[in-house]
Amino acid sequence: MKRKSGQDPDITKNWKPATLAVRGGSARTEYGETSEALFLTSGYCYDRAEDAAARFTGEQQGMTYSRLQNPTVEMLEKRIALIEGAEACRATASGMAAMTAALLCQLSAGDHVVGGKALFGSCRWLVDTLLPRFGIETTTVDARDNAAWEKAIRPNTKLFFFETPANPTMDIADLKGICDIAKAHGIVTVVDNAFATPALQRPMEFGADVVAYSATKMMDGQGRVLAGAICGTEDFILNTLLPFHRNTGPTLSAFNAWVVLKGLETLDLRIRKQSENALKVARFLEERLPKVLYPGLESHPQHELAMRQMELAGPIFSLYTGGGRKEAHGLLNALELVDISNNIGDSRSLMTHPASTTHYGMAEEARLEVGITEDMLRLNVGLEHPDDVIADFDQALRAIGR
Numbered sequence: 001m002k003r004k005s006g007q008d009p010d011i012t013k014n015w016k017p018a019t020l021a022v023r024g025g026s027a028r029t030e031y032g033e034t035s036e037a038l039f040l041t042s043g044y045c046y047d048r049a050e051d052a053a054a055r056f057t058g059e060q061q062g063m064t065y066s067r068l069q070n071p072t073v074e075m076l077e078k079r080i081a082l083i084e085g086a087e088a089c090r091a092t093a094s095g096m097a098a099m100t101a102a103l104l105c106q107l108s109a110g111d112h113v114v115g116g117k118a119l120f121g122s123c124r125w126l127v128d129t130l131l132p133r134f135g136i137e138t139t140t141v142d143a144r145d146n147a148a149w150e151k152a153i154r155p156n157t158k159l160f161f162f163e164t165p166a167n168p169t170m171d172i173a174d175l176k177g178i179c180d181i182a183k184a185h186g187i188v189t190v191v192d193n194a195f196a197t198p199a200l201q202r203p204m205e206f207g208a209d210v211v212a213y214s215a216t217k218m219m220d221g222q223g224r225v226l227a228g229a230i231c232g233t234e235d236f237i238l239n240t241l242l243p244f245h246r247n248t249g250p251t252l253s254a255f256n257a258w259v260v261l262k263g264l265e266t267l268d269l270r271i272r273k274q275s276e277n278a279l280k281v282a283r284f285l286e287e288r289l290p291k292v293l294y295p296g297l298e299s300h301p302q303h304e305l306a307m308r309q310m311e312l313a314g315p316i317f318s319l320y321t322g323g324g325r326k327e328a329h330g331l332l333n334a335l336e337l338v339d340i341s342n343n344i345g346d347s348r349s350l351m352t353h354p355a356s357t358t359h360y361g362m363a364e365e366a367r368l369e370v371g372i373t374e375d376m377l378r379l380n381v382g383l384e385h386p387d388d389v390i391a392d393f394d395q396a397l398r399a400i401g402r
């Protein structure tokens with residue numbers, strides 16, 4: 001191992017998350033490159049047949065095939081684990097690959113899962129549609145209500161699955177409260193932490209067992225690649241996740257891992273600046289619209305809880321025009337700087353109409369139940385000067401007569 005390796009625990013143990021995001025997990029090759037090397041290789045060669053055999057039995061350390069290991073992907077996994085404060089991490093090809101693997105690797109027919117009602121659309125599909133197809137019972141609850149989690153527990157309840165803040169309703173789930181209930185009943189908690197990232201919120205500090213990510217969002221942060229990650233104890237990653245991951249193959253490409261490594265170097269800077277910009281834009285919109293739901297605003301019903309769990313409120317929030325779909329679409333169409341896009345976590349300001357895009361596949365009744373109404377818009381505030389974003393909203397609101 002080279003000097004100043006981001007993989008040497010004696011060196012990294014006192015580093016703060018912002019430092020770990022730049023240097024954690026880096027391992028230099030013999031060339032001493034400053035930026036992490038990109039290993040675009042599917043396989044590895046061995047000097048002798050006996051070495052190949054020893055690699056497969058695990059007697060010899062080393063790589064065998066990139067579905068199983070890749071040096072660039074491994075640097076990313078080590079870096080994310082370090083920022084998260086987790087023992088281990090495994091990267092995946094997308095956030096949904098991470099969520100699917102985090103659930104299926106530990107569930108079997110006959111188990112019961114409780115999920116938050118307000119979930120990212122595809123996460124809701126896993127809970128409502130995929131798991132039941134394999135004999136796994138599921139219940140959804142209002143994730144804001146701790147008593148509802150407790151009440152939903154059955155003798156075969158194996159796992160709690162939720163996100164906070166939730167996409168796109170900005171519901172806040174009480175990490176400590178829910179994890180305590182789960183622990184008391186021997187239930188595993190899987191938290192989707194895509195909105196906050198480990199730079200703002202570390203669910204394991206509140207007792208979460210598994211933390212899963214769409215690294216497509218703030219971790220890449222520049223709208224370039226899809227990626228995901230699953231963090232947990234070494235025992236969980238090695239003995240529960242790895243057999244599933246290695247044999248089913250939701251593996252992250254080395255190139256995408258490299259892009260996310262570069263993204264992580266600026267994660268701390270970006271998320272702080274975007275949170276600051278989002279608060280300014282939210283304060284402006286709050287004056288002009290009937291409702292803005294941003295956990296960083298005092299008006300958010302769970303502002304206090306959010307600020308106990310999160311360092312800052314992040315770049316994303318939802319706003320309600322008070323009209324119907326026509327008015328919401330009208331506002332989107334009138335924007336000149338903010339793009340109409342359903343991506344989030346980008347350095348560009350992006351806005352979407354969830355009911356007709358990200359959550360259109362959800363039954364109308366289920367949508368309305370969690371507050372995804374026809375007048376709701378979800379905004380990701382980017383790194384542009386906040387005054388320019390505010391000016392754009394000012395002109396667009398005027399254009400639709402507000």
Ligand SMILES: *Cc1c(COP(=O)(O)O)cnc(C)c1O
Binds near residue numbers: 217
């Ligand atoms: C985007 C997102 C996902 C899915 O991630 P992909 O990288 O798009 O597969 C899951 N959960 C949340 C909260 C998300 O925002």
